[in-house]
Amino acid sequence: MARVRTASASRWISLLVNIACWLSAVVYAQAPPAAYLRTPTPQQLEWHQLEYYAFVHFGPNTFTNEEWGVSQSTPDVFNPTALDTDQWAKSFADAGMAGMILTAKHHDGMALWSTNSTTYQIGNGKWAKDRVSEGLGADVVQLAAASAKKYGIKFGIYLSPWDIHRDPAMPKPNLTSTIYDEPQIFGDDTPGDYNELYAQQLTELVTMQLDDGSPIQVSELWLDGNSGSDTVQTFNWTDFRNIIREYQPDAIMWGHQGVDARWVGNEDGVTVVTNWHCISRTQDETHYSGEELQTGVRDGSYWTPAEADARIRDGWFYHSTENPKTADALMSMYLQSVGRSVNLLLDVPPDTTGQIVQSDLDVLLQFKAQRDAFLNRALLTPGLGTNTSSVRSGNSTLYGPANVLDGDINTFWAIDDEDTTGWFEIDLGGTYSIDAFITQEHIALGQRIGGYTIDGVVNGTYKTLITGTSIGYKRIDRLSAPIETRRLRLRVTQANATPLINSFQALGVQKSSA
């Protein structure tokens, strides 16, 4: 009896141990890797995926042929002869741009929407009054937002914090004794609170209703950090952020260095090779230099990814003497922005008719054709044979290298949690001529990788084709000359936490099967 009892007890113990192991294995297998330091909000994650969208600089400068008007024209100057915001939105959608951001108010202070905050608005000009008398809309922000919605693209708003119209350091003799002669409240030392005015303007814009009564959807608020006078104005960014969060919780607040997205430190649509999504300062702190903004801060305190703003022409506003850049130049820009994990905001200014000119539309479509021809040569398909250094918890379904080929951004390749370096290889099942790679880190759980190589088997042995540093949301690496191979390997050579890759792709053409 004693022996039986012992055997029975040990069977029980062994069963319990098995259950415990099985439970912990299940729990371990099911719990995803822990997030690493800062991670994007769901709104930022969606924003990263927009990648490329339009900037629309339009306002009095369009008609005075200036870049920085100094608030000397009355609203009568705003006189588009054939305004068509649908043409903007359709053109951008056709060009593969995910949205547009419109200058609701540039530095000159003239409002393009119907506002109670200032007399200095296009609504007080002849063009708008004529439109209204014809039963047509004259609120350009509202019209553009409706057009964006109609063509299925995002709509963002630029609202210049610096306001020449209110800045006492900027003389405005032409407006003296007109209804546009308004209190000079910009600046910490002036009477009146400019922050209140700005907050009112922001509130009006984010609570605007479209013609059909539906609320405006704002994807991004572009709060330019620029100023051209010595007047010191301390902005209440906290208040502005609260207004945006309250009425447009899905919107990204772009500022020189935050909150949700940052300037890339130049206006050329490019960034340096190593780019981190984080920084460690807010708008209230000393400004980073352009170089610092390009690189970002590895393991920084805030997830504040960069956006590269650029111009299709020389100026931000339309000038008839300028010409658009070539599709080649835009492609090069794209590879140095989107190809380096940074969104590209390309300015395409309407002319004095109120439409995008044909030459710019042609270039946008040529650039799209070139981009598509480059990108639509993906060679890696689900089901290709793979090997890897290790798989997290041994579970290839959840974490195996096949996950980088499945086109699902929620699945990823992961190795053991303790490891920071590792590799996977892919057999292409035939010989291919390859000239570029696209690699994406699983940034939903943080940016981890600081070194990687992409290798290809050439003449029987692996040859390193690419040596890179940061990856982040998306990295496009191009070879100077195509190579022929049938086996590729991605090696993570440095990471600050276990690396997670959600997508890997090679671009090229097939040479032979088998």
Ligand SMILES: *[C@@H]1O[C@H](CO)[C@@H](O)[C@H](O)[C@H]1NC(C)=O
């Ligand atoms: C401002 O006034 C001056 C002098 O009358 C005039 O030459 C100039 O064109 C005006 N500027 C604008 C933008 O109207």
Ligand SMILES: *[C@@H]1O[C@H](CO)[C@@H](O)[C@H](O)[C@H]1NC(C)=O
């Ligand atoms: C301006 O004020 C009027 C009257 O209070 C109000 O009906 C209107 O909605 C306001 N306009 C904006 C843009 O807030």
Ligand SMILES: *[C@@H]1O[C@H](CO)[C@@H](O)[C@H](O)[C@H]1NC(C)=O
């Ligand atoms: C900023 O705005 C908030 C909210 O309106 C207010 O509570 C706070 O006092 C303001 N800060 C400053 C420095 O004025």
Ligand SMILES: *[C@@H]1O[C@H](CO)[C@@H](O)[C@H](O)[C@H]1NC(C)=O
């Ligand atoms: C996996 O490794 C084995 C052994 O080295 C090799 O024969 C096979 O081709 C590899 N498969 C891939 C997909 O690289």
Ligand SMILES: *[C@@H]1O[C@H](CO)[C@@H](O)[C@H](O)[C@H]1NC(C)=O
């Ligand atoms: C992998 O994880 C999935 C989901 O938890 C589970 O169904 C499967 O049995 C696991 N496979 C292995 C080999 O552990």
Ligand SMILES: *[C@@H]1O[C@H](CO)[C@@H](O)[C@H](O)[C@H]1NC(C)=O
């Ligand atoms: C592969 O080997 C052949 C024969 O040795 C040589 O001619 C060729 O240049 C090699 N190719 C590469 C890419 O190294």
